[in-house]
Amino acid sequence: MFRSDTTLDQLNAMSADTAIAALGIVFTEIGPDFLRATMPVDARTHQPFGLLHGGASALLAETLGSSAGGLSAPEGCGVVGIEINANHLRGVRAGLVTGTARPLHVGRSTQVWEIRIEDAKDKLVCISRLTLAVVPKP
Numbered sequence: 001m002f003r004s005d006t007t008l009d010q011l012n013a014m015s016a017d018t019a020i021a022a023l024g025i026v027f028t029e030i031g032p033d034f035l036r037a038t039m040p041v042d043a044r045t046h047q048p049f050g051l052l053h054g055g056a057s058a059l060l061a062e063t064l065g066s067s068a069g070g071l072s073a074p075e076g077c078g079v080v081g082i083e084i085n086a087n088h089l090r091g092v093r094a095g096l097v098t099g100t101a102r103p104l105h106v107g108r109s110t111q112v113w114e115i116r117i118e119d120a121k122d123k124l125v126c127i128s129r130l131t132l133a134v135v136p137k138p
Contacts, residue, residue: 001033001106002071011067020063023056027067028098035068035101041092052092057117057126061086064101065113065130072106079111079132086128095120101130109134 011027023044029036037060039045045056062084069079097117105112110133117126 001103002030002035002068006030006071015063019059023059025060025063030071033102035064035071036098037064038096038098040096041094050093052097052125054086054088054126057088057097058084058086058128060097060099060117061101061115061126061128062130064099064115065128066132068101068103068113069106069111069130069132069134072103072111073134074108076137077134078137079134081130082110082133083131084128086126088126090119090123090125092119092125097125104129107134 008027008030015021024040025037027037039060041052045053047053062081066079066081073079097119099115099117101113101115104114110131113130115128115130116124119125
């Protein structure tokens with residue numbers, strides 16, 4: 001389902017000097033129907049009470065869904081986010097969280113992605129859904 005000419009190294013290189021890199025997000029796996037990345041839970045991603053910030057989880061979710069959507073878009077097209085939601089289910093204070101994006105719908109004009117964010121013990125931390133518009137590249 002993904003364009004086969006993109007590598008993890010390319011995805012990670014494109015993230016340099018962005019919010020993605022600033023939060024320590026690293027793409028770790030491209031599967032046949034999923035994209036995976038990790039994010040540290042540390043001072044960069046904490047809220048004032050020492051827990052993983054919900055906004056950091058949403059940024060990880062949008063990063064994964066948008067990247068996966070871009071890899072799934074037809075030649076000459078890209079994607080832009082038009083709606084995201086995130087349900088924060090479990091607090092995390094330290095370590096790494098892992099996000100996995102999988103498609104729910106990949107159409108000609110829209111895509112919908114589900115992103116699961118889990119802690120080091122594979123416990124669900126956040127579940128997110130991202131809707132993307134498929135648009136021609138400028």
